[in-house]
Amino acid sequence: MRAPPVPARGADPLAARSPLAIALFHRYLLWYVPRHFHAVRLAREGWPVLPQGRPVVVFTNHPSWWDPAMFVLLHCTLMRERRGHGPMEGAALARYGVLRRMGLFGIEADSRAGAATFLRLGARVLGDPAGVLWVTAQGRFADARQRPVVLRPGLAHLARLAPDAVLLPLAAEYPFWNESRPEALLRFGAPVEAAALRGRPAREGTRVLEGALELTMDELARDAVARDAAPFRTLLEGGAGVGGVYDLWRRTRALVSGRSFDPAHDRVPGRRA
Numbered sequence: 001m002r003a004p005p006v007p008a009r010g011a012d013p014l015a016a017r018s019p020l021a022i023a024l025f026h027r028y029l030l031w032y033v034p035r036h037f038h039a040v041r042l043a044r045e046g047w048p049v050l051p052q053g054r055p056v057v058v059f060t061n062h063p064s065w066w067d068p069a070m071f072v073l074l075h076c077t078l079m080r081e082r083r084g085h086g087p088m089e090g091a092a093l094a095r096y097g098v099l100r101r102m103g104l105f106g107i108e109a110d111s112r113a114g115a116a117t118f119l120r121l122g123a124r125v126l127g128d129p130a131g132v133l134w135v136t137a138q139g140r141f142a143d144a145r146q147r148p149v150v151l152r153p154g155l156a157h158l159a160r161l162a163p164d165a166v167l168l169p170l171a172a173e174y175p176f177w178n179e180s181r182p183e184a185l186l187r188f189g190a191p192v193e194a195a196a197l198r199g200r201p202a203r204e205g206t207r208v209l210e211g212a213l214e215l216t217m218d219e220l221a222r223d224a225v226a227r228d229a230a231p232f233r234t235l236l237e238g239g240a241g242v243g244g245v246y247d248l249w250r251r252t253r254a255l256v257s258g259r260s261f262d263p264a265h266d267r268v269p270g271r272r273a
Contacts, residue, residue: 013105014085014121021101022084026076029069034238038179040073041232043187043223046216048078051166055126055133056082057194059155059209060170061217062136063144070172070184071134072102077235079132085125086134087118109139118154119161126162133158137213144173145221149214156205159194167192169213171220177227181238185224189216 033040050056056079060067068086075084083103090106093099105121108114125131139152159167169189174182192212197205223231 013100014103014124016100017083017085017103018101021098022072022076022103025102026072029073030236033069033073033184034236036181037174037184037236037238038177038181039229039234039238040070040184040236041186041229041234042074043185043220043231044233045219045231046188046190047233048168048188048191050079050082050168053129055129055131055162055165057126057133057135057155057158057162057165057167058170059135059137059151059167059213060172061144061149061213062138062141063172064141064174066174066184067136067172068099068102068104070186073235074170074186075132075134082130082132083125083128084132084134085121087122090114115154115157119158122154122158123161126158126165129164137209144171144217147214149210149217151206151210151213153202153206155209156197156200156202159197159205159209160202163195163198165194167194167209167212169209169216171213171217173217173220173224175224183224185220185232187216187220187223189213189219 058071058074060071071084071086075082085103085105087107088099088104089109093104093106105117107117107121122133122135125133135155137151137155138149155167159165168191171187171189173185175185176182189212192209197208200208
C-alpha cells in the first residue's frame with residue numbers, strides 16, 4: 001500500500017479535515033469497535049449540554065490506544081454539527097497520514113516548537129464558534145487509576161488565548177466486567193470556563209484543570225468498580241459470551257432443554273436484554 005502523500009510545505013494542517021472521511025471512518029468504527037468491546041457506555045450523569053455559539057475543548061486522560069476511536073464515536077454522536085480537531089505527535093501522524101483527514105494535526109512532542117504549534121493551531125480551532133478541540137491532556141499513556149493526575153501546561157495557556165471557550169473534562173477507561181470483552185466506559189465532568197482561568201498564572205490554571213479531570217476520573221472509577229451498567233447509556237453494544245466450544249455447549253444445552261439461549265456469561269445489572 002502506498003504511503004499517504006505528505007502535505008506540501010506551508011500547507012494548512014487544519015484544511016486537511018474531511019467531513020466525508022470522518023463519516024466513513026465513523027461507519028467503520030460502528031462495525032469495528034463492537035468486535036473488540038462488550039459495549040461502549042457513556043455515564044448518564046454529566047451528560048454534556050454544550051453552549052451554542054461557543055467553542056469547546058474536550059480534555060481527557062489517556063489510558064489506551066483506543067482513545068481516538070472513542071473520541072470519533074462521541075463527536076459523531078454528540079457534536080456532529082461541530083468541526084473537530086486534535087493534536088497528535090508529529091512522528092506518529094506521519095506514519096498514519098490518513099488521520100489528517102480526521103482533523104488531527106501534528107506537533108513536536110516536548111519542544112518549544114511543538115508547544116507553539118499547539119497554541120497557534122489550537123487558538124485557530126477555538127476561534128470558530130463551532131470548533132471542538134480534543135486533547136489527551138496528560139500527553140502520554142497513563143493508567144486510569146494513577147494519581148495525582150498531571151496535565152501538560154499548554155492547555156491552560158490555550159485557555160487564556162480563547163476566553164470564550166468551554167473546557168469539558170472527559171474520563172475514559174476500559175475495564176473487564178463479566179464478559180470476555182472489555183467495557184469502554186466514558187464520563188464527562190463539570191465544564192470549566194476558560195474566562196475563569198485567564199487572570200491566573202498558567203500553573204494555577206493547570207491545577208484547576210487537573211482537579212476537574214481527576215474528579216471526573218474518580219467518579220468514573222466508582223461506577224467501573226461497581227460493575228453496574230445502570231448509570232450508563234449504552235452507545236454501542238458488541239457481542240456477549242465466551243464463544244468457541246464453551247458457548248456451543250451452552251447453546252446445545254439450552255436447545256435440548258427448550259430454553260432460549262442468552263450468550264451473556266453473567267448478566268450485568270442494567271444490561272440491555
